Amino acid sequence: MRAVQITAPGEPEVLQLSQVPDPVPGPGELLIDVVAAGLNRADVQQRRGHYPPPAGASEIPGLEVSGRIAGFGPGVTRPFSVGDKVVALLAGGGYAEKVVVPAGHVLRVPDGVDLVTAAGLPEVAATIYSNLYMTAGLRREETLLVHGATGGIGTFAIQLAKALGSTVATTAGGPEKVATARGFLGADIAIDYQAEDFPEALREATGGRGADVILDVVGAKYLGKNLDALNTHGRLVVIGLQGGARGELDLGKLLSKRAAVIGTTLRARPDEEKTAIMDAVREVVWPLITDGSIRPLVARSFPLQDVAEAHRYFETGQHVGKILLTM
Known part of the structure; x- marks a missing residue:
């Protein structure tokens, strides 16, 4: 699969698109075909060498994605099916065509939100x-x-x-x-x-x-x-x-x-804490998106190969809303 790697700490030019092995879901994990990924300040800090991923997390940047479920690891008990449109909260790995993530960190896309726009929802x-x-x-x-x-x-x-x-x-x-x-x-x-x-x-x-x-x-x-x-x-x-x-x-x-x-930080929290947070988001926040009380705002989308340009745009501070990378 294609994925973005950080070749060395530095400016956006250190973000390079590469071919890497597809991830394999482990126990309790889902495999997601990524449609879009959200760009967050944590990604910029990681690129600069100031915010390394937690132990065991992917070195690929990206803390949130939207996409479709493509497979299951053993022991997944949550009621998902292959092809479901979902968003996922990640500890890393989002700037890629596929990710694996604990099932408890995955939610179905809120009603009324398109799959690309949804990529900017889970982390925020x-x-x-x-x-x-x-x-x-x-x-x-x-x-x-x-x-x-x-x-x-x-x-x-x-x-x-x-x-x-x-x-x-x-x-x-x-x-x-x-x-x-x-x-x-x-x-x-x-x-x-x-x-x-x-x-x-x-x-x-x-x-x-x-x-x-x-x-x-x-x-x-x-x-x-x-x-x-x-x-x-x-x-x-x-x-x-x-x-x-x-x-x-x-x-x-x-x-x-x-x-x-x-x-507080979110990225390094234990899996069970993230699951509790995502459950609360589904119960409280998703209905407010569905009824229009909250409007997801996308400033601009960039193809994955233009990731360096996306980071440069983010750092201008001129955007209103989220910046996304599309696969």
């Missing part, structure tokens, strides 16, 4: 639902702040939290992205971080309360400001390190707010 849906609701316990009456309104995480998080009844604030860079966040995505509060101090703007918009939960992909650069933006009993959930991994935290302020700082 699992990341957001697990962090906002299973970890941070976001409630209907609370305010969520999402950084990066127009990326894959931001576009989905805004829609999901709105659909489940929270007030949603977000940051975005520039008037155009602020308008998109407010008008197209439905954010209640949209703050231009290039022109405003976001903690001050958020407190003003919320009558001084700030955010009950913050979903942060920036990391160290925003650590102090995020704490300033938190309400009493607030929860800061850090899921990315775009702005660095080391920062200073005012513990006195953290204690006075009785707040929590939570760091």
Whole structure:
């Protein structure tokens, strides 16, 4: 099969399309003929040498795919059939024509979503639902702040939290992205971080309360400001390190707010945790996609052989929604 390999840490040119052996499903695993794969920041970090796959996972990048079931390993008990249209959450291996994955990490494509578009759903849906609701316990009456309104995480998080009844604030860079966040995505509060101090703007918009939960992909650069933006009993959930991994935290302020700082990743979680997350996504998130409350947004699709161009486009930061690779 064709698959993308990382020849050395570096720029997009290190991504090379190669012929590799087809994977063989083991106990409890499904074999999927891949139709499309989602591109995530974790893939960029892996390409640069900063985010290696967990032990035992494929070295091929790619954390989510859509496709059709092509075969079964021994002991699969979930009710799938050959030819079923599915999406899968992966620890690696998605930039390829075939993948193997534990059956518990696979869901049927939501009704009303085409098979290519569906490739951008599993990683973002699992990341957001697990962090906002299973970890941070976001409630209907609370305010969520999402950084990066127009990326894959931001576009989905805004829609999901709105659909489940929270007030949603977000940051975005520039008037155009602020308008998109407010008008197209439905954010209640949209703050231009290039022109405003976001903690001050958020407190003003919320009558001084700030955010009950913050979903942060920036990391160290925003650590102090995020704490300033938190309400009493607030929860800061850090899921990315775009702005660095080391920062200073005012513990006195953290204690006075009785707040929590939570760091999580999805990729290296045990299989049973991922299965529980995907089951919750199927029960809670998939119906919201089917009824139109959440619209999967695809910025652009690239053929697999143009993977380097896809990474370059991702790194411009100009996209709204997901970037996909098609087989």
